[in-house]
Amino acid sequence: MDLTVTDLAIARGGIPVLAHVSLTLRPGRALVLRGPNGIGKTTLLRTIAGLQPPLAGAIGLPAEDIAYAGHADGLKATLSVAENLRFWARIFGTGDIAAALAAMDLKGLADRPAHSLSAGQKRRLGLARLLVTGRRFWLLDEPTVSLDAASVALFAAAVRAHLARGGAALMATHIDLGIAEAEVLDLTPFRAAPTAPAPGGFEEAFA
Amino acid sequence: MSIWEYANPKKFMQTSAWALPWVTGLAVLTLLGGLVWGFFFTPDDFRMGSTVKIIYIHVPAAIMATGTWFMMLAASLVWLIRRHHVSVLAAKAAAPVGMTMTLIGLFTGAIWGQPMWGTWWAWDPRLTAFLILFLFYLGYMALWEAIENPDTAADLTSVLCLVGSVFAVISRYAVLFWNQGLHQGSSLSMDQEEHVADVYAWPLWTAIVGFGLLFVSLLLIRTRTEIRARRLRALEARERMA
Amino acid sequence: MMALLSRDLALAFRAGGGFGLSLAFFLIVTVLVPFGVGPEGGTLARIAPGILWVGALLACLLSLDRIFALDHEDGTLDLLATAPIPLETVAATKALAHWLTTGLPLTLAAPVLAILLNLPPSGFFWLTASLALGTPALSMIGAFGAALTVGLKRGGLLLSLLVLPLYIPTLIFGAECARRGAEGLATATPVLMLLGITLGSLALLPFAAAAAIRVNLR
Numbered sequence: 001m002d003l004t005v006t007d008l009a010i011a012r013g014g015i016p017v018l019a020h021v022s023l024t025l026r027p028g029r030a031l032v033l034r035g036p037n038g039i040g041k042t043t044l045l046r047t048i049a050g051l052q053p054p055l056a057g058a059i060g061l062p063a064e065d066i067a068y069a070g071h072a073d074g075l076k077a078t079l080s081v082a083e084n085l086r087f088w089a090r091i092f093g094t095g096d097i098a099a100a101l102a103a104m105d106l107k108g109l110a111d112r113p114a115h116s117l118s119a120g121q122k123r124r125l126g127l128a129r130l131l132v133t134g135r136r137f138w139l140l141d142e143p144t145v146s147l148d149a150a151s152v153a154l155f156a157a158a159v160r161a162h163l164a165r166g167g168a169a170l171m172a173t174h175i176d177l178g179i180a181e182a183e184v185l186d187l188t189p190f191r192a193a194p195t196a197p198a199p200g201g202f203e204e205a206f207a
Numbered sequence: 208m209s210i211w212e213y214a215n216p217k218k219f220m221q222t223s224a225w226a227l228p229w230v231t232g233l234a235v236l237t238l239l240g241g242l243v244w245g246f247f248f249t250p251d252d253f254r255m256g257s258t259v260k261i262i263y264i265h266v267p268a269a270i271m272a273t274g275t276w277f278m279m280l281a282a283s284l285v286w287l288i289r290r291h292h293v294s295v296l297a298a299k300a301a302a303p304v305g306m307t308m309t310l311i312g313l314f315t316g317a318i319w320g321q322p323m324w325g326t327w328w329a330w331d332p333r334l335t336a337f338l339i340l341f342l343f344y345l346g347y348m349a350l351w352e353a354i355e356n357p358d359t360a361a362d363l364t365s366v367l368c369l370v371g372s373v374f375a376v377i378s379r380y381a382v383l384f385w386n387q388g389l390h391q392g393s394s395l396s397m398d399q400e401e402h403v404a405d406v407y408a409w410p411l412w413t414a415i416v417g418f419g420l421l422f423v424s425l426l427l428i429r430t431r432t433e434i435r436a437r438r439l440r441a442l443e444a445r446e447r448m449a
Numbered sequence: 450m451m452a453l454l455s456r457d458l459a460l461a462f463r464a465g466g467g468f469g470l471s472l473a474f475f476l477i478v479t480v481l482v483p484f485g486v487g488p489e490g491g492t493l494a495r496i497a498p499g500i501l502w503v504g505a506l507l508a509c510l511l512s513l514d515r516i517f518a519l520d521h522e523d524g525t526l527d528l529l530a531t532a533p534i535p536l537e538t539v540a541a542t543k544a545l546a547h548w549l550t551t552g553l554p555l556t557l558a559a560p561v562l563a564i565l566l567n568l569p570p571s572g573f574f575w576l577t578a579s580l581a582l583g584t585p586a587l588s589m590i591g592a593f594g595a596a597l598t599v600g601l602k603r604g605g606l607l608l609s610l611l612v613l614p615l616y617i618p619t620l621i622f623g624a625e626c627a628r629r630g631a632e633g634l635a636t637a638t639p640v641l642m643l644l645g646i647t648l649g650s651l652a653l654l655p656f657a658a659a660a661a662i663r664v665n666l667r
Contacts (some may be wrong), residue, residue: 013356015444049531052667068531072524078463079456090452091532129528342614350597353607362664363597367611368658370593374615377646381618384638385625 001061002026003137003168005048008057009192011044016055016192023185025168027136028094030159030179033172035187040193041172044187046070047137048170056083067135069143073126077115081106084114099171100131103158105151119146138162152177155172216434223427230427234420240429241413249407261319263411267418268311272340275305275422277339279347280372283365295361298368299351300429304422306344313337332386336379343371357437450534450542457546467515471508471551472558476553478504479562490567497566498576498627504562505555505580506587506616512551512641513591516543517599517662526599530666532645536659541651544585544592544658552584568631575630579643583623586647589654596658600665 003025010018017040025031033041047054048061049068075084085097101107104124114122123146130138138159144152155179159169163179245263279298286295316334317327328334350367354360461468482500486492520526529539559580560573568576595613598604626639 014358046527046667049525051530064533066531068528070524072522072527074520074523074525074528076456076460076523076525078460083456083459087452087456088528088532091529091534093533107450339614339617346611346614349607349610353598353601353604357585359600359664363661366657366661367597370654372616373653374561374618377618378614378621381642384642385621441510 001065003048003065003170004060006058006060008044008047008059010040010043010047010052011055012040017043018187019056019188019192019200021057021131021187021190023170025137025165025170027168028163030163030169030171030182032177032182032184033170033187034174034184039187039191041187042070042141044094045141045170045172049139054128061137066137066139067130068132068139068141069126070141071145073122073129075114075122075125078113080111080113084109084125085128085132088129092133092135094123094132094134095127095133100128103131103154103161104128105154120148120151123147124151124154127158130157136167138167138171140169140173142173143171144173144175144177211291213349214285214289214293216293216438220347220431220434221292227424227427227431230420231424234417234424236417237413237420238417241410241415241417244405245410245414249410252339258319258322259407261315262407263414265312265315265319266411267415268308268315269337269347270415271418271422272305272309272312272337275301275308275418276343276372276375277421279305279368283368286361287369288363292361292437293430295365296433296437297430299361299364300433301422301426302344302348302351304425304429306341306348308343308418308422309337309341313341330386332382334388335382339378339382340375343375347371357440450538453534453539453542454530454546457543458549461546461550466511468550469554471511472554474511475504475508475555475558476562479565482566492570494567494631495518496633497563497568498572499624500566501559501563501568501576502580502583502620502624502627505552505559505584506620508555509551509584509587509591510609510612510616512547513595513612514598514605516547516592517594518595518604519663521599526575526662527666528661536662537655540592540658541589542663544589544651544655548585548588551566552580552588556580556584571633572627572631575636576627579623579626579630579640582626582640582643582647583619586643586650587616589601589647589650590619593654593658593661596661596665599662607631619643622646 003023005021005023008018008021008177009016010021019039021044023031024202033044035041043052045068048059049066050059051068063142074088076087077169082097082101085100089095089097089100101110104127106121106124106128114125117125123143127143130140144155147155152175156179159177160179162169242263246260249260251259276387282294282298282301285291286298313334316337319426321327340388345366350364351360354363416449479500482496482504483493486496517526520529530536556577559576563573563576591612594608594615597611598608601607622639624644626636626643629636629639
């Protein structure tokens, strides 16, 4: 099943930011969202993840098929790396965390409490969480923030492996990950036009 | 023609602009009529003397205090189900009016209670219930003030109003139970309406209608203000974007 | 659900989890009361059920804002909202975790503190029973309040303002139950009312709390 977004309009803080966004993401493919700051990449990803309702349009994919990773990794500082990961594995009903630890090169850190990790290591743990969700469509919001070159390569390899398994990834990022399958979608043309207020009308004040 | 037509802000503004002077005028007339009639043209009570006349403010205010909460509950439900902005803005606009009515009820009760019961305050079930109602109004308004995004605030305050209504009703009965537990046989019953003589009843009903009209008038004014404030916000947001 | 419960409990018991703070607060409030009302044993025994109930309620209130706020700050709540377990279950589970780390210890500590207030031992049973029945309602109502204020930067004070009026019926029936128990009167009515409030809260408030969280996340 594909992820299809049809004629989507979204708002941030009550102000429309994007309109008429349409995209299709097939299993095995990756799509990179581009656009200047404030264009609404995060809002778009959160809307597709089902965290906020769209103003208009349709999202053709059950939320049960989506794994979302935002700016914050959802880590608990006092739990160890393995405990953090095992929690998410249990929540998503998948058992094994060893593969995810290995894929993100976290094996040596498994028993360290999360508060002793560096920013990049935390980010890697946050991305390892995606692997234990067992879901096909990844929605990634700036996944490479605070990762060094080696870790970016590690992450790119994990994404490529995920695509090879029939998964798909929709990500907002500014870095070229070197993933050949990735297409790029520039969001700038979809910026919502500021509509002029209709004279005397109040209805539009509540858009 | 459906009643939901008035949920359109524009239609509401037009209709309320037309209705407002009439409602306000009628409110002033009935209020003045009821109060003057009650204060100056009714005999003193043989037992309570002239203090009985505070009834013309106390009872209508108390009725409005609870009535306003029910109106807010209905308006919140309409917002949650049908997403009409005017409805939730009316609920927001009603809250301070209801709270003021509760305060008036409590204060006039204290002023009346002093000569009658020899105390400004007693933990009578009905007094206590109004004090609790005051706290509910306070919480509802505080939540509106605290939240930046108007739609988020509308949703959360509506949910609070719903849950709060259930707990307010439970509190009402809990207080009855609790008070019986403290002083056996409540001697401070305040069921005046039941033994009010006809000579007091007619001005009292006039005053109640007057308070009701006053509430509608204040509600219309405040809802119009809220709608204008929202429109201003939207226009400013658009200005910043352009 | 078990995963969330065991994680919340683990977090509470680790360093910085705040477990025991509300218990210490309960102790201090109870100790302060005799300084305020005087050391006379009869007076203390008479007001002990009420004081202990108010103290437990305030101690419960202290830790409410942690129920969802920490998970909201570090993004866990976003991730939980997209996870396979429904948010209603999340809300109920977190209320349960709050009760296990706050309400239950308070209930168990109450008879010990009752000694400080000269409550006759005959009153211990109903004091403990009323707290055991009533504190789950306090946790669930509190979780609802925490869900309402989770998006706010300084929601703590507002949370108290919203939650305390909702606590009134629970407090009335709980304290009444403990008082009647201590005086050897029939307790059936307040016990049933208390039970009704607790069961009703547990049945309905998870839905209200989940709705509030959804609104706060968007």
